[in-house]
Amino acid sequence: MVVVAQIGLVVLVLALAHRPLGEYMARVFTSPRHLAVERAGYRVMRVDPDAEQRWSTYLMSLLGFSLAGVLLLYGLARLQDVLPMSLGASPFDPAGAWNTAVSFVTNTNWQSYSGEVAAGHLLQMTGLAVQNFVSAAVGLAVAVALVRGFARSGTDGRVGNFWADLVRGSVRVLLPLAFVAAVALVAGGVIQNFHAHTEITTLAGQTQHVLGGPVASQEAIKELGTNGGGFFNANSAHPYENPAPWTNVLEVVLLLLVPFSLPRTFGVMVGDRRQGWAVLATMGTLWAGAVALLTWAETAGPGLAPLAAGGAMEGKETRFGLAASALFAASTTGTSTGAVDAAHDSLTAPGGGVAIVNMLLGEVAPGGVGTGLYGMLVLAVVAVFLAGLMVGRTPEYLGKKIGRQEITLVALSVLTMPAIVLVGTAVAVATPEGRAGILNAGPHGLSEVLYAFTSAANNNGSAFAGLTVATPFYNTLLGLAMLAGRFVPIALVLALAGRLASQRSTPASAGTLPTHGPLFVGLLVSVTLVVVGLTFVPVLSLGPVVESLS
């Protein structure tokens, strides 16, 4: 019953919040006015926020900004021993610093280090926490640029101003939400201080480390920005990050909040709310399916060990229980968050499989901040292209014809992630360095590697555990996977946005494929499952499927 109540509560809060938040975001990204604080920021950055950029300029600004972020994080991580507030942490090795820098800039927050041991407060706050905001804002900016592409007609490919979108996303959307969330989390018992880790003597006379740090502020944006990088290694299973069942529910809500609100923003900006509903319904259906399957997998607990133990409790927090862990796992893999409140390695075999598939769909259920929306819109273009022909017209989505150039961009974008995952996983299992990191033999070992590359290429950041990734091999390769998995699709999506913005819109008629309503939602769900899913059936059948059937 608690399961249903928790899921019901999450759905209720999202149902109430997504409309006002979505509409607010639409206003944020279409308003001509600047806040005083934003203007000050533009002056410091020496940019003109009112200058509309063509997609290529937009992309260059985005890449330049991200490169600066990578370099800064790399420097902070490498030099943290000589910088203040390091808490005595030693500097990162080059591969680890590269991996961490890329990881946080790409909104992946894959952590090949242990937060409380390896990262001092300065790196956590000025490096990682800042990227938690801006990397999410970058995703938001790309999504908004693509939506503008659909909404505009016959321009010369201008899709907005990256700096304005970045600043507004951070200042007007993420910061206020994160502030409120942080306060709520502090009320729930999440710590927020600047204490160094202190050593105390317990009643039993033993010594224990009591950890400190600005956790709540980071925790809020960790979920809200679908980042997932935990202050502590145990992530949201750590009591200082996630003390109580209700903070657990709050964290699930936070990580789903922006992705589930963006379809509304999309609907408002393209001037047809029904389009937003269709995208929302597709995301919701996939998310609900994942939650249902994972909950079933965990509570039914197939497998010998759970059967013997009476439940699949290995690797789960008893404070939350099976169902809440399943809800969290489905939501964190469905968004590109990657925060965990249970060890995904210890999910039951089908449960782990669902978590992998959820990511392999390309993070669209509902996906990361921004990335979920643009990922789903790309899939919608594929769906329209396949089915649109069947109504006897050149396929068009939201009045934009899907011709050779559009489908090329979309196809390459859809191709990128499977290519990275499959090639990366193949390289890892085929080389001694890769096999060295695998903990479990057999199909589960394959699942571990597959999970790592899936998580990296989709910028999820959750780890299956088990796999030893703090090696130069995995740090480098996964860093590349994260980088390509993030910026190749972004470049293609922005190019698509530019193409669409320069295209004249065709008004809809009775002969146009309706892209709202249950039929299209069903179609979009099928395309997501079939087109993306089919690619991975072989490898899944050797990993989670074999495991599940054992």
Added chain:
Amino acid sequence: MSTTLVPPRAAATPHRVPAAASALSGRQLLDALPGALRGLDPRRLWGAPVLFVVEVGAAFTTVLAVVDPSVFAWAVAAWLWLTVLFATLAESVAEGRGKAQAATLRATQRTTTARRVVAPADTLTETTGLAALPTTEVPSSTLRVGDVVVVEAGQVIPSDGDVVEGVASVDESAITGESAPVIRESGGDRSAVTGGTVVLSDRIVVRITAQPGQTFVDRMIALVEGSARQKTPNEVALNVLLTTLTIVFLLAVVTLQPFAVYSGAQQSLVVLVALLVCLIPTTIGALLSAIGIAGMDRLVRRNVLAMSGRAVEAAGDVDVLLLDKTGTITLGNRQAADLLPASGVSPEALADAAQLSSMADETPEGRSVLVLVKERFGLRERHDLAGAELVPFTAVTRMSGVDLPGRRVRKGAAVAVTHWVRSTGGHAGADVAATVDAISASGGTPLVVAEQYGNSPARVLGVIHLKDVVKEGMRERFDALRAMGIRTVMVTGDNPLTAAAIAAEAGVDDVLAEATPEDKLALIRREQEGGRLVAMCGDGTNDAPALAQADVGVAMNTGTTAAKEAGNMVDLDSNPTKLIEIVEIGKQLLITRGALTTFSIANDVAKYFAILPAMFVVAFPQLGVLNVMHLASPQSAILSAVVFNALVIVALLPLSLRGVRYRPAAASVMLRRNLLLYGIGGLVAPFVGIKLLDLVISLLPGIAS
């Protein structure tokens, strides 16, 4: 505005083309075989990456079978070759259907002797007396643009051109399939003649407008043979998607081996190639070009020549149809629809006078009066017209009629007849004026009939109501178009009042009244500004700018060379109503492509269920539960999937040549039906097909386990 000069026919059935064209005979397949074998050339397949991958896979498997022979390896290799062959066969069959037609057309192309006018170029600008100039006989193949030739009765017109002098009846059956001769004359909209057609009477002087090898017939041959076929935009886009899917599956299969090795279930390369070929979208890849060629062929069968495949696709996308009123929506001319007698006049008297007055009226309107009185009052043609003097219509009197001994009957425009009545001292009653106004208000044309006995004042007998008669079934067609989301705009030179009345009767969505060619062009531009695609048909030189501007411009074959050059399609039957059929063919082409793509991708699900358990069941016996079809053995399962994959190409070939069934309906209705049929069908069909094939294949020696 333009007018249609040839009476519209109901969709003419060209006699050249065999009627049962959609049925696929064994003979056709056999004839197409040489072409199919030529198609196996890898350089030709390079353009279709899906097929290229299959061919490379087939070659690779053959090498593997030679190195390590087994029944299974040879069987897979053979069926992979057959898969490629079926694909090239599909294209070859589609092309073969145009071959016979091309041969007929070639027959018209024999080199003839032309009588070229020998004169300085500047004298050739004259349009009179050219026939009197000296001529020299030259082979028709040497004629250049600007040459002037004289063609007389019985001679073949040597090349395309415009008639600059004279008028002649021409037999164009070689091109149009229509045996009735047509009139070609200098000036106006009937001046274009086509090389290869025969002058039946009189003599004309023709200025050549086409270079050798680029005549209309040359282009027709290239089109029906498919040699000039370029991939259409949507076909290219679809090819991009198919190529991407091929790459994705290539990656999935190539990376499967490391996973399999890791899992201790290394696979033979034959099996991996088989898996790859089954997964990549071979069905649609194989049939894609056949669908395109067949789509063009369907147009040709309806006697429409599309100058580019792009135009055929655009036809499916059309949002607005501009239709000329006359000849397209209404019958060629206004017709007498009613007789309204003045007070105190019997209908019979009016009918009698109307008939008399129309005896001299050779216009279609005049003839329609005769038809009406014959139908309504049984008045047959009269022979009691001794001493009658016919008074023809003139622009001055604006009346026609007849003068009998002691009796004069007149018919004409209300103003003219009223004036005539007054001049004899008579007067028209108020009721007649009211009737005239009522007819005008309803968009009709009133013709007033009056008579005069001796020198007494003339009196008005009544009014003939002339109106445009909307062709039968037009309203239903417009309703169907509306359901498809296409707006129809009627274009007419009539005044807005008349135009609106006919528009309402025909059920068109919009009307452009008092249209000049400039108005038409402006309307097209306006619609295009709004992102809509416009289709229109036209025949006159003044239609040329609009035809060129429209996304789909269908020129009538009877039209001028300028119009034919400007449009991107030519209708040999010169039937403007065919625009609607062209739109339907365009839609059908796209639907067929989409349906088979969906079918092809949906097939993969079943193939996975066949092949994956077969591959790994030895290493992981638990995967046996995925063998939902209970296929006999791993080898027969894989072979069944490969065979199914090849046979489905042949099975769907007739469908791709014929096109999927198309009924005009709203997009949502069509989507639901086609998704159900081809999406769900594509999901289910291979489960059944592979199971059935497995039942047979598992009996083969060397395959059965």
